[in-house]
Amino acid sequence: MAHIPEEPKRFVCENCQIIHAGTPVHASGGDHSFETPTTCGGCGESTFVEFTDWVHHHA
Template sequence: MAHVPESLKKYVCVHCSVTHAGTPIHLDGGEHSFEPPESCGACGGSEFVPASEWIHHHK
């Protein structure tokens, strides 16, 4: 069976709009889920929106 690469989940900081790669969390079966970082590396903010929902996000 061929390996299918997982898609990386991205998160956008609500305060400064910097995009971050999600932190991979290992699941059973070799799969991963992704969580936003604890804080933004650019501004220190702690509120993130999945990049796929950014266009629909309103402050």
């Protein structure tokens, strides 16, 4: 069976709206999750909204 890569969670910087890929975190059993970035690479802010929630987000 072929491996199908999982798409990483994406996060939108609340300040400048740049999209960042979450940092993969590996857990036991081969599972993983994605952490929110600590700071935005564009503006340096640290407030993010998950990409799937962005359209419903009100700043």
